[in-house]
Amino acid sequence: MIPVPPAIQRIPWKLIALLSAITGFGLLVLYSAAGGSMNPWALQQGLRFLAFLVGALILARFPIKLFEDFAYLAYIGVVVLLIGVELLGFVGGGSQRWLDLGIVNLQPSELMKIAIVLALARFYAQLPPGNTRTWTALWPALVMIGVPAGLVMLQPDLGTALAICAGGAVVMFLSGLPLWWFGSAALAGAAALPILFSMLHDYQQKRVLIFLDPESDPLGAGYHISQSKIAIGSGGIGGKGFLNGSQSHLDYLPEGHTDFIFATMAEEWGLIGGLALLFGFFLLLRWSTRVALNARTRFGQLAAAGLTMTIFFYVAINLMMVMGLAPVVGIPLPLFSYGGSSMLTVMTCVGMILAIENDSRTGTRRFH
Amino acid sequence: MPRRKPPITEASRGITFTRRALVVGGTQATLGVALAARMAYISVVENDRYALESESNRVNLTLIPPRRGWIVDRHGKAMANNRVSLRIDIIPDRLHNKELVLGQLKTLLKLDGDAMERINRDLNAASGFQPVAVKEDISEAEYASVLVRLPDLPGIAPARGFARYYPTGAAVGHLIGYVGAPNAEEYQEAKDPLYITPGFKIGKQALEKYFEPVLRGKPGARRVEVTARGKVVRDLSTQSDVQGKTVHLTIDxxxxxxxxxxxxxxxxxxxxxxxxxxxxxxxxxxxxxxxxxxxxxxxxxxxxxxxxxxxxxxxxxxxxxxxxxxxxxxxxxxxxxxxxxxxxxxxxxxxxxxxxxxxxxxxxxxxxxxxxxxxxxxxxxxxxxxxxxxxxxxxxxxxxxxxxxxxxxxxxxxxxxxxxxxxxxxxxxxxxxxxxxxxxxxxxxxxxxxxxxxxxxxxxxxxxxxxxxxxxxxxxxxxxxxxxxxxxxxxxxxxxxxxxxxxxxxxxxxxxxxxxxxxxxxxxxxxxxxxxxxxxxxxxxxxxxxxxxxxxxxxxxxxxxxxxxxxxxxxxxxxxxxxxxxxxxxxxxxxxxxxxxxxxxxxxxxxxxxxxxxxxxxxxxxxxxxxxxxxxxxxx
The missing domain is CATH 3.40.710.10 (DD-peptidase/beta-lactamase superfamily)
Known part of the structure; x- marks a missing residue:
């Protein structure tokens, strides 16, 4: 047998294959959504994926100590960007979520999904174990989550704010904070729900109400959910066939290449395609969860688990939305939906988790 | 603090992490299974319903009112026949700028206040692709004036149909009767979509009413594939109407x-x-x-x-x-x-x-x-x-x-x-x-x-x-x-x-x-x-x-x-x-x-x-x- 050079061996071929499979499937759907054309979406998405994949593999070579050291700095930097976007939007006279970086429109709120996980992971990694049940274990974390979540809510972007909160909360949970804190927070949250609801923007309130009763407004705001369910439901088990989805091709399905791409896929590929995609995400998340469990450092553990949650949150909320289980919040399906921001975030997550995996291979675990 | 717990060490913290990570992972997996089940429910159990809805989205069925049978005298001379009639309808689903379009039509077709009121009322009552009549029996000039502005009038559908014609007019009014668009009660009774198709008329009086079943004929249908914005992508099939039967009178x-x-x-x-x-x-x-x-x-x-x-x-x-x-x-x-x-x-x-x-x-x-x-x-x-x-x-x-x-x-x-x-x-x-x-x-x-x-x-x-x-x-x-x-x-x-x-x-x-x-x-x-x-x-x-x-x-x-x-x-x-x-x-x-x-x-x-x-x-x-x-x- 020809010995495989170590440099080649160190490349995570299986993971690359998995990511390529998910994205490749997405490209097929984008090709179909464009009416059987590589333009305007599939080609650009494919090139973008290749670029981000290379980036992720480079990121994977970084020592995780570097991420840990720069976690706070990065977090503060992203908060400044968020404020900048807010001010820019204020100056520009409208809501703005992104900074134009030329090749990609950077949404600082996307970066915050990663920054919050890294910052909290560092915070809890540094926290002395004895302080876990004390007030000092709680308030800095709450402030660190609250500030960016609040800024993102101002944009207003409910979905991303929830994603930031979810990533942060999972890191807090895994850091070993007393369970009853979470229990009481959940109760308090439930009690405050009506107040929170009243603080939402009109259109956000409407989305929530329509989520609760989509048939109340089949041609208005409930249209998205209704048409998405029609697309998925009419696909059946085997789907209508590649390039044969009437819902997406005749424009009944809104956002069929971005947020509702799962419905576009399900219409043409049916339940089989849906289950295959779910299985792909399952493999990805199983890998990253294993990385978290096997991480060598506490920072690595918390960061990998938090980043896993960030990816999962995308997938779960998006699928719940297209299947009518969650309000329309505008969260894309990672790697699948057309768009650079979410792909950048997810591929960064993947790169960092790879770095943590690499790290765990280099030395002994601290906890044994 | 409810009770004293053992002090937390790095080792216990590691165990807690593993345990809780498994809980999080398990929760995620459970949610994933739930999503798969939900998808299976929508696409398998509710497949029939959604397949039908998808089809009704895609396919737009337009009924073509049947040409009414003639009423002829003892020598075969027409006492009631059909002549070509030009009409303008609105397809509510495709009407995006109602005020603008109606304003234009008002000028082009010289519609009066009564007509505008009726159109607005019909538009509010109608939904989807069910056309609403704007004006029937318009002149060639009016028809042409709408036709040339069609690109600027989304939702407007000019149509060539047939109208009932009585060559001797008032002389046969009582004998033959007349036809008219079905009213709300007649539609409620018949529950036939043909009754709300513009251009469809039923006999309202005398012979026209009595011989309605004979004179009516069978409607044609046109199935087209349409986009969500109402653009017709292609014709799927067209079935032409069957004209009603002729009624032969003894009248001279x-x-x-x-x-x-x-x-x-x-x-x-x-x-x-x-x-x-x-x-x-x-x-x-x-x-x-x-x-x-x-x-x-x-x-x-x-x-x-x-x-x-x-x-x-x-x-x-x-x-x-x-x-x-x-x-x-x-x-x-x-x-x-x-x-x-x-x-x-x-x-x-x-x-x-x-x-x-x-x-x-x-x-x-x-x-x-x-x-x-x-x-x-x-x-x-x-x-x-x-x-x-x-x-x-x-x-x-x-x-x-x-x-x-x-x-x-x-x-x-x-x-x-x-x-x-x-x-x-x-x-x-x-x-x-x-x-x-x-x-x-x-x-x-x-x-x-x-x-x-x-x-x-x-x-x-x-x-x-x-x-x-x-x-x-x-x-x-x-x-x-x-x-x-x-x-x-x-x-x-x-x-x-x-x-x-x-x-x-x-x-x-x-x-x-x-x-x-x-x-x-x-x-x-x-x-x-x-x-x-x-x-x-x-x-x-x-x-x-x-x-x-x-x-x-x-x-x-x-x-x-x-x-x-x-x-x-x-x-x-x-x-x-x-x-x-x-x-x-x-x-x-x-x-x-x-x-x-x-x-x-x-x-x-x-x-x-x-x-x-x-x-x-x-x-x-x-x-x-x-x-x-x-x-x-x-x-x-």
């Missing part, structure tokens, strides 16, 4: 038109029947309405104009107009006498009146007729003759004969309604009023006054039955399987007596000498009638206020010795039979010599101020201008 369209025109400015009706078959050849009631106006959606003003007219143009007088028959029933009464055994030669003396009980009943001829037998009783229309012998023969004999000859009868005609009137008899009066029959009632009934009420169709049938001695049944449609005509069983010489006496009315010393036909070898027999409307205290019956004048009636058949056609003419408030028999004469002339009849009509119409259409248009214009209706012309 030319005669019908002639009769309607000949009534002129009067309010009246003409019914002509073929004595041999019972075919109704003409059934004209005037004044009338133009069914073409109704069929394209009559305006509020025009409807008001029609409903306020004291000549009741909305009533079909041939079947729904009830009149005292007056002296036109005298031949019938005479026939009842003959059949009951009274010899034709039996006579009585007319001195201008007859005392019945403590009241004197006058003859119309106050000077008296002298000695009167049956023939003279008919052709001179001597009331006293009938007063006298009616008391002798009894009312039951007369009532039975009246019914046998068609009076008080409802005929099996394809019409939505007919008023069949009254043939009074002692039993009838007892039941209706709870009072016994009086001799005075007989005396009144025998000259067609009192309780006696008939419609013009019954009079025509009576004339045909008297003339032939057969049970002539009126028919409006041609049918191969008609039962042969049955005889009434009258003695032939009795028929001869009545025919001859009625011949004398016109061609002898009778009351209608001016009714003689201007046709060689054809002699018309007839009987005049004058029906009093109010007691003499309100008017003489001959002049004065129109509504107090007597009705003029005339029944006729020709040729008198071999009857072929029978007719009845009733002119409301004509001031006497003199208003009726010239019309009967001209209508009968038309059957034997069209040119002579037309020449006569043209002379009359010149005097009346034009054809029916011209006079109606002028009258409507005058009414709209607020001018009072001119007093009814020609109180002949």
């Amino acid at each position: 369209a030319e005669l019908q038109y002639y009769a309607a025109r000949r009534i002129g400015p009067e309010s009246g009706s003409v019914v002509v029947i073929d004595c041999l078959t019972g075919d109704v050849l003409a059934m004209a009631s005037m004044p009338s309405f133009d069914p073409n106006s109704f069929s394209s959606g009559i305006g509020v003003a025009e409807y008001k104009w029609l409903s306020q007219n004291d000549h009741v143009p909305l009533r079909n007088k041939t079947l729904s107009g009830l009149y005292p028959p007056g002296s036109t029933i005298k031949p019938m009464v005479a026939m009842s006498f003959l059949e009951a055994g009274l010899p034709a030669s039996a006579s009585t003396f007319c001195g201008g009146g007859l005392r019945v009980g403590n009241r004197v009943f006058h003859c119309w001829q106050r000077r008296g007729h002298g000695q009167v037998d049956m023939a003279k009783g008919i052709y001179q229309s001597c009331d006293v003759y009938f007063y006298h012998f009616a008391q002798q023969m009894g009312m039951d004999v007369i009532a039975a004969m009246g019914k046998r000859l068609g009076l008080g009868q409802k005929f099996p005609l394809p019409v939505p309604s007919q008023s069949y009137g009254t043939v009074p008899s002692p039993a009838w009066k007892q039941e209706k009023y709870g009072r016994p029959w009086a001799v005075a009632d007989t005396v009144n009934a025998t000259i067609g006054q009192g309780y006696m009420l008939v419609n013009p169709t019954q009079l025509a049938v009576m004339a045909a039955r008297l003339a032939t001695g057969n049970i002539v049944m009126p028919h409006l449609t041609q049918d191969a399987n008609r039962a042969p005509v049955q005889s009434l069983g009258f003695a032939p010489d009795h028929i001869g007596v009545v025919r001859e006496a009625m011949n004398q009315v016109v061609n002898g010393l009778g009351t209608a000498g001016r009714a003689r036909l201007p046709v060689e070898d054809v002699k018309m027999a007839g009987k005049t009638g004058t029906a009093q409307v109010v007691s003499l205290s309100k008017g003489s019956g001959k002049g004065g206020l129109w509504k107090y004048r007597d009705h003029g009636l005339f029944i006729a058949f020709a040729p008198f010795d071999a009857p072929r056609y029978a007719a009845a003419v009733v002119i409301e408030h004509g001031g006497g039979s003199g208003a009726a028999y010239p019309i009967a004469r001209d209508v009968m002339t038309f059957l034997f010599d069209r040119e002579k009849a037309m020449a006569a009509l043209e002379g009359f119409e010149a005097g009346w101020g034009g054809t029916i259409e011209e006079r109606m248009a002028r009258d409507f214009a005058a009414w709209k201008a607020g001018a009072n209706r001119p007093p009814p012309e020609g109180a002949a």
Whole structure:
């Protein structure tokens, strides 16, 4: 047998294959959504994926100590960007979520999904174990989550704010904070729900109400959910066939290449395609969860688990939305939906988790 | 803190992490399974429902209203047909800028406030791809003006359809009826999407209504694939409509038109029947309405104009107009006498009146007729003759004969309604009023006054039955399987007596000498009638206020010795039979010599101020201008 050079061996071929499979499937759907054309979406998405994949593999070579050291700095930097976007939007006279970086429109709120996980992971990694049940274990974390979540809510972007909160909360949970804190927070949250609801923007309130009763407004705001369910439901088990989805091709399905791409896929590929995609995400998340469990450092553990949650949150909320289980919040399906921001975030997550995996291979675990 | 816990070490923290990470991972996996289950539920269990919804999204089905069957006369001439009609509809789903588009249409099609209100109302009630009519029957120029602006008018659908057309207009209004868009109740009842398809009309009156199932036909359908914005991607299939079946009438369209025109400015009706078959050849009631106006959606003003007219143009007088028959029933009464055994030669003396009980009943001829037998009783229309012998023969004999000859009868005609009137008899009066029959009632009934009420169709049938001695049944449609005509069983010489006496009315010393036909070898027999409307205290019956004048009636058949056609003419408030028999004469002339009849009509119409259409248009214009209706012309 020809010995495989170590440099080649160190490349995570299986993971690359998995990511390529998910994205490749997405490209097929984008090709179909464009009416059987590589333009305007599939080609650009494919090139973008290749670029981000290379980036992720480079990121994977970084020592995780570097991420840990720069976690706070990065977090503060992203908060400044968020404020900048807010001010820019204020100056520009409208809501703005992104900074134009030329090749990609950077949404600082996307970066915050990663920054919050890294910052909290560092915070809890540094926290002395004895302080876990004390007030000092709680308030800095709450402030660190609250500030960016609040800024993102101002944009207003409910979905991303929830994603930031979810990533942060999972890191807090895994850091070993007393369970009853979470229990009481959940109760308090439930009690405050009506107040929170009243603080939402009109259109956000409407989305929530329509989520609760989509048939109340089949041609208005409930249209998205209704048409998405029609697309998925009419696909059946085997789907209508590649390039044969009437819902997406005749424009009944809104956002069929971005947020509702799962419905576009399900219409043409049916339940089989849906289950295959779910299985792909399952493999990805199983890998990253294993990385978290096997991480060598506490920072690595918390960061990998938090980043896993960030990816999962995308997938779960998006699928719940297209299947009518969650309000329309505008969260894309990672790697699948057309768009650079979410792909950048997810591929960064993947790169960092790879770095943590690499790290765990280099030395002994601290906890044994 | 509820209770003291062991201090947290790095090792215990690691175990906690592992445990909690597994919880998080497990939760994520559970959610993933739940999502898979949800998807399976939507795409497998609810597949049928969503597949259907997807299909109904994709496919837009437009019904094509069927072309209505024609209504043709006995010679196959169209009395109701279809002509191409241009229309503009709105597809609500595709209408994005309602104000702009409606504003444009308002200018282009010159829509008034009423129309805009209706369109807005229909748009609010409609949904989806169900088109809403904007305007029907527009001109080529208007159609073209919309067509060129179509790119700027999303949601607008110009269409080429068919509209009902009645070539002779008002002359057939009552006979044929009209069509109209189904109303909300009709749609609720039928639950047929065709009913809300623009351009679809159903029969609303008379023959159009009665023969609706025959005339309708089957709608066509066009299936197209459309995008969410309503752009048609491709035609999937088109099924053309099946035209409704033709209804063949017994009417002679030319005669019908002639009769309607000949009534002129009067309010009246003409019914002509073929004595041999019972075919109704003409059934004209005037004044009338133009069914073409109704069929394209009559305006509020025009409807008001029609409903306020004291000549009741909305009533079909041939079947729904009830009149005292007056002296036109005298031949019938005479026939009842003959059949009951009274010899034709039996006579009585007319001195201008007859005392019945403590009241004197006058003859119309106050000077008296002298000695009167049956023939003279008919052709001179001597009331006293009938007063006298009616008391002798009894009312039951007369009532039975009246019914046998068609009076008080409802005929099996394809019409939505007919008023069949009254043939009074002692039993009838007892039941209706709870009072016994009086001799005075007989005396009144025998000259067609009192309780006696008939419609013009019954009079025509009576004339045909008297003339032939057969049970002539009126028919409006041609049918191969008609039962042969049955005889009434009258003695032939009795028929001869009545025919001859009625011949004398016109061609002898009778009351209608001016009714003689201007046709060689054809002699018309007839009987005049004058029906009093109010007691003499309100008017003489001959002049004065129109509504107090007597009705003029005339029944006729020709040729008198071999009857072929029978007719009845009733002119409301004509001031006497003199208003009726010239019309009967001209209508009968038309059957034997069209040119002579037309020449006569043209002379009359010149005097009346034009054809029916011209006079109606002028009258409507005058009414709209607020001018009072001119007093009814020609109180002949």
